[in-house]
Amino acid sequence: xxxxxxxxxxxxxxRRLSDLVExxxxxxxxxxxxxxxxxxxxxVYEHPVPPEGEHLIFAxxxxxxxxxxxxxxxxxxxxxxxxxxAEVIIGMGGTGVVLLQxxxxxxxxxxxxxxxxxxxSPGYAHRVVNTSKENLVFLSICRADIGHDYDTxxxxxxxxxxxxxxxxxxxx
Amino acid sequence: xxxxxxxxxxxxxxRRLSDLVExxxxxxxxxxxxxxxxxxxxxVYEHPVPPEGEHLIFAxxxxxxxxxxxxxxxxxxxxxxxxxxAEVIIGMGGTGVVLLQxxxxxxxxxxxxxxxxxxxSPGYAHRVVNTSKENLVFLSICRADIGHDYDTxxxxxxxxxxxxxxxxxxxx
Numbered sequence: 001x002x003x004x005x006x007x008x009x010x011x012x013x014x015r016r017l018s019d020l021v022e023x024x025x026x027x028x029x030x031x032x033x034x035x036x037x038x039x040x041x042x043x044v045y046e047h048p049v050p051p052e053g054e055h056l057i058f059a060x061x062x063x064x065x066x067x068x069x070x071x072x073x074x075x076x077x078x079x080x081x082x083x084x085x086a087e088v089i090i091g092m093g094g095t096g097v098v099l100l101q102x103x104x105x106x107x108x109x110x111x112x113x114x115x116x117x118x119x120x121s122p123g124y125a126h127r128v129v130n131t132s133k134e135n136l137v138f139l140s141i142c143r144a145d146i147g148h149d150y151d152t153x154x155x156x157x158x159x160x161x162x163x164x165x166x167x168x169x170x171x172x
Numbered sequence: 173x174x175x176x177x178x179x180x181x182x183x184x185x186x187r188r189l190s191d192l193v194e195x196x197x198x199x200x201x202x203x204x205x206x207x208x209x210x211x212x213x214x215x216v217y218e219h220p221v222p223p224e225g226e227h228l229i230f231a232x233x234x235x236x237x238x239x240x241x242x243x244x245x246x247x248x249x250x251x252x253x254x255x256x257x258a259e260v261i262i263g264m265g266g267t268g269v270v271l272l273q274x275x276x277x278x279x280x281x282x283x284x285x286x287x288x289x290x291x292x293s294p295g296y297a298h299r300v301v302n303t304s305k306e307n308l309v310f311l312s313i314c315r316a317d318i319g320h321d322y323d324t325x326x327x328x329x330x331x332x333x334x335x336x337x338x339x340x341x342x343x344x
Contacts, residue, residue: 047289056259058289088313117311119230
């Protein structure tokens with residue numbers, strides 16, 4: 001499922017539940033899981049390129065299947081800054097949702113699945129949510145000189161969350 | 173095979189053999205085909221974005237299966253200029269080759285197939301060649317303010333060509 005590259009990935013990042021404590025709505029569920037385990041929520045594989053505007057970062061994320069309380073596993077999500085450039089997100093396998101939120105807090109959602117492209121325009125934060133029982137694998141591409149603003153999402157969160165209630169996937 | 177988009181593609185471009193007369197090595201084969209027909213060699217589907225550096229172009233190309241003489245169908249190929257930005261090429265279906273050539277004329281090749289990423293660094297021209305019996309479908313992503321230099325390839329060509337000889341795929 002991982003896109004082939006002649007050279008090995010230079011950087012592999014794990015995000016475990018302990019890295020995402022502030023992000024999930026149900027803090028008691030977070031603490032209950034962390035008392036037993038610290039599961040990997042997603043892995044990011046990145047090919048090294050110089051951090052310059054002529055280069056493009058292309059990173060593959062494997063977002064695992066799982067829930068914290070009612071809420072499906074997701075990536076932290078972030079805005080871009082200086083430059084506030086676009087990101088192209090391409091589904092490689094699995095099924096999920098991309099939340100797209102502007103700085104006024106307006107939040108939309110797009111389906112992400114294999115061979116599906118989601119465009120996160122400049123000015124939008126993006127978070128990927130795995131609503132399936134299998135890994136959600138996607139490729140993200142943006143300018144290599146992009147800045148990342150995680151703080152806005154850490155403090156304000158996304159206006160929508162994707163949950164499972166009575167075995168149905170619902171947006172709240 | 174075409175990546176899903178909620179909005180329809182704003183721009184669809186056909187490249188027919190008559191648009192590629194200067195590119196194939198065997199001019200007699202070109203003329204022989206054109207005397208009967210003017211086949212589509214590839215189609216490009218592009219989603220409209222503003223031509224600004226914060227945006228990214230993402231275009232899907234369907235490169236048909238076929239040959240002109242011994243040479244497999246290919247895209248024109250081009251360098252980028254001002255900015256000379258990178259391009260990420262992602263295989264969606266089919267099998268082929270990406271030729272990558274620098275301005276000194278050094279030419280390399282990479283396999284392109286589903287779930288495979290090829291990175292065309294700044295300073296490299298790229299041409300995609302369909303070496304299979306089915307459509308080669310790929311997605312290309314680059315900065316939306318990129319300049320295109322087709323002239324260098326029109327006049328100097330690529331240093332390598334991918335041909336079929338005695339039923340074998342060969343690089344010359």
